[in-house]
Amino acid sequence: MTDKLIRGRLLSFKRAPLSLTDTESYLYESDGALLVVDGKIKAAGDYAAVKAQAPDGVEEIDHRPHLILPGFIDMHMHFPQMQVIASYAANLLEWLNTYTFPEECRFVESEHAARIATHFYDELLRHGTTTAVAYCSVHKTSADAYFAEAMRRGMCMVGGKVMMDRNAPQGLLDTPEMGYDETRQVIADWHGKGRNHVAITPRFAITSTPAQMEATQTLAQEFPDLFIQTHLSENHDEIRYTCELYPEAFDYTDIYARYGLLGKKTLLGHAIHLSEREADVLSEAGAVAVHCPTSNLFLGSGLFPMKALMRREKPVRVAVATDIGGGSSYSMLKTMDEAYKIQQLLGERLNPLESFYLMTRGNAEALSMADDIGTLEPGTAADLVVLNAAPTPAMKLRMETVKTLAEELFLLQTMGDDRAVVETYVSGNGMKPKHASM
Ligand code: GUN
Ligand code: ZN
Numbered sequence: 001m002t003d004k005l006i007r008g009r010l011l012s013f014k015r016a017p018l019s020l021t022d023t024e025s026y027l028y029e030s031d032g033a034l035l036v037v038d039g040k041i042k043a044a045g046d047y048a049a050v051k052a053q054a055p056d057g058v059e060e061i062d063h064r065p066h067l068i069l070p071g072f073i074d075m076h077m078h079f080p081q082m083q084v085i086a087s088y089a090a091n092l093l094e095w096l097n098t099y100t101f102p103e104e105c106r107f108v109e110s111e112h113a114a115r116i117a118t119h120f121y122d123e124l125l126r127h128g129t130t131t132a133v134a135y136c137s138v139h140k141t142s143a144d145a146y147f148a149e150a151m152r153r154g155m156c157m158v159g160g161k162v163m164m165d166r167n168a169p170q171g172l173l174d175t176p177e178m179g180y181d182e183t184r185q186v187i188a189d190w191h192g193k194g195r196n197h198v199a200i201t202p203r204f205a206i207t208s209t210p211a212q213m214e215a216t217q218t219l220a221q222e223f224p225d226l227f228i229q230t231h232l233s234e235n236h237d238e239i240r241y242t243c244e245l246y247p248e249a250f251d252y253t254d255i256y257a258r259y260g261l262l263g264k265k266t267l268l269g270h271a272i273h274l275s276e277r278e279a280d281v282l283s284e285a286g287a288v289a290v291h292c293p294t295s296n297l298f299l300g301s302g303l304f305p306m307k308a309l310m311r312r313e314k315p316v317r318v319a320v321a322t323d324i325g326g327g328s329s330y331s332m333l334k335t336m337d338e339a340y341k342i343q344q345l346l347g348e349r350l351n352p353l354e355s356f357y358l359m360t361r362g363n364a365e366a367l368s369m370a371d372d373i374g375t376l377e378p379g380t381a382a383d384l385v386v387l388n389a390a391p392t393p394a395m396k397l398r399m400e401t402v403k404t405l406a407e408e409l410f411l412l413q414t415m416g417d418d419r420a421v422v423e424t425y426v427s428g429n430g431m432k433p434k435h436a437s438m
Contacts, residue, residue, distance in 0.1 A: 004036040004428055005054050007047055008063035008386060011405070012070060012376035013361040017353035020406055025353065027376070028405060034068065036382040039154075039427030044376045061430075063386045066422050067408075069356070070374050071130025071383040072332040073363035074321050076229070076269045076290045079120055079146050079159065080104045080113075080137040081325030092235040092299050095326065105171040107137035113145035121149050122433045127330045128385035128421040131364075131373050133158040133229065133267060133321070135201055138172050138179075143186045143198075151194035154427050156373055156381065158227055160201030161186045165212045180215040187223060195381075199227035199267070205242045205255045217259040227265045227367075230256065232289075233278070234270035235301045253278035262287045264368065269323065270295075271316075272302040274309075283314035288366045292323030293338035299326050306339065307348040319366035320358045332359045333416040340413065352409040382428035387412055391419040 010032030017025040033050040035043040035058075043050045078084075084103050089095035107113045124132055136142035136159055143161040150157040163179035164172060174182065183200060191198040200223065202208045202216045220228055233239055233252050242252050249255040253274065256262050262285035271282070271289035282289060291304045309316040321327075322335050329335065336355040343350040364374025372381055389412045390396035398415065402408050412420055424432040 003042075003055055003058050005033050005051060005058050005060045006036060006063065006068065006382075006384070006425070006428075007031075007033045007060060008066050008068040010034070010044060010068050010376055011356070012044070013357045014375075016357055016362065017351070020351045020353060022353065025357070031064070032068070034376060034382065034384070036428035039382055039429075041376060041378050041380055041382050043378055063422065067387045067389070068376070069385050069387065070360040070364075070376055070380075071385045071424060071426070072128050072359045073367070073374060074124070074129045074132040074332060075267060075288075075319040075363050075366060076292055076321035077132050077134040077324045078326075079134045080107045080116065080142055082116055082119060082123070084325035085328060087325075089299070092238055092301060092326070093241075095299055100325070101168050101172055104137040105169060107142040108139045108171065110141040110145065113137075113139070113142045114149070117145040117149035120146075121153055121155065123330045124155075125153075125424045125426070125431045126418045126421065126433055127332065128387070128418075128424050128432075129330070129332060130383035130385070130424060130426055131156045131158070133199065133227070133367070135162050135203070135229065136160065138162045138164055138174050140182045140186060143190065147186075147190040147193070147196045150196055153431065154194065154429070156195035156197075156369075156383065158197040158199050158367070160199035160227075160229060162201050162203045163212055163216060164203045164207035166209050167207050176209065176211040176215040179212055180219060183219055187226070191226070197227060199229045201228075202230050202261075204231035204238075205246060205252070206238065210246070213255070213259040216261060220260055225265070227267060228261050228263070229267040229269070230261070232256070232268040232271045233273045234296075235299070236273065239273060251275060251278055253281050257281060257285075267319070267366070269321070270301065270304070272296060272304045279309060279312060279316050280314050282316050283312065286317060288317045288319050290319045290321050290366075291339060292321050292327055293335055293342050294328045295323035295326035296342070297338055298328050303342050303346055305346060307343055307346070307350065317366055318358075319363050329417070331417045333413050333420065335359075336413045352406050352413055355413055356409050382425055384423075384425040386422040386424075387416070387420050388422050389416070389420065391416075395420070
């Protein structure tokens with residue numbers, strides 16, 4: 001692979017910003033460059049200094065005056081729900097039963113799964129997302145399509161075959177044995193191939209019998225390095241029903257705790273309505289609560305107390321995600337716009353530095369993968385997003401009055417979407433689709 005020098009305004013976080021004026025928390029180079037060798041960042045910093053380290057005749061790509069950031073990371077999506085977005089339902093359980101479960105049944109067909117996978121990765125890259133964590137359907141065919149396409153594009157992706165053995169249509173059910181065997185097969189076929197990571201994926205306690213939860217516990221014990229993803233405390237009716245199904249558990253969180261599913265690699269979608277006890281349990285386990293703002297608003301699930309959870313004496317680790325297709329946008333910019341508004345409604349402040357930290361390094365740390373993704377540090381993958389804060393007439397006009405980096409980021413988050421994404425690099429290769437694929 002040829003070396004590249006990618007020039008523009010660099011922004012990369014070193015740690016979580018403590019305030020809007022915490023300039024120590026990030027690296028910003030107004031005329032910066034990245035030297036990319038073999039798909040990795042070899043050097044990052046001032047253009048002249050980095051250019052001096054580059055071989056003669058290196059290919060130069062000039063993105064000035066645009067910003068270059070680490071590619072966005074989306075911590076919770078559903079690969080088989082691209083055609084579920086914008087489904088009109090009163091709440092989570094109606095939405096699942098009426099639209100989502102029937103749609104996921106189609107992924108038993110490998111041709112359908114492969115077609116949707118192409119679109120899925122096109123949308124990620126169109127929106128500047130270079131890594132995502134997704135649920136496939138119950139069918140192994142869907143996981144095969146998901147990971148095969150990730151490998152074709154060289155992307156770092158996390159995903160799992162959903163395990164579910166009750167409370168869904170017949171075409172969407174496995175059994176404890178099948179769920180266990182097929183998850184093992186997905187691990188054997190895909191984990192560690194290319195940049196793929198398999199996650200153990202019991203959908204949520206409503207769709208798994210105690211026997212299946214035991215099977216997930218066995219998998220978690222056999223593969224302690226794998227991510228575990230599931231849903232937690234998204235909606236009041238869901239919580240009530242879940243606790244009826246597991247009467248021996250203290251609360252919703254306790255169900256997962258009893259099956260040994262809570263640890264530093266556990267990603268819990270939503271986790272909106274937690275008691276103090278549950279938040280303590282998650283904090284002690286080091287499990288991650290994944291905030292899905294567009295989904296929480298769209299399904300009317302509730303207002304996630306992100307800032308309150310982060311500043312507890314026992315803080316809960318937090319990440320951010322689109323939750324396609326309960327979520328309504330593939331854009332992590334739009335996602336943080338809605339996250340901001342949710343905190344506003346809760347009387348909290350979420351500043352733009354924190355938002356951009358969360359979409360990049362914050363999510364990488366939630367995956368314990370900040371040594372490979374989420375920053376522009378030398379040695380990490382050259383997975384990048386290039387952003388233009390003036391891609392539309394209205395944004396261009398507003399940019400005329402923007403004076404600081406923080407203001408520019410806030411404009412990008414508030415008004416930006418895929419039009420603000422100039423290019424998306426995966427391992428140093430420009431990958432943003434130039435045309436809509438059909
Ligand atoms: N809980 C269980 N399955 C799902 C899903 O597909 N989407 C959302 N938002 N919540 C869930
Ligand atoms: Zn989900």
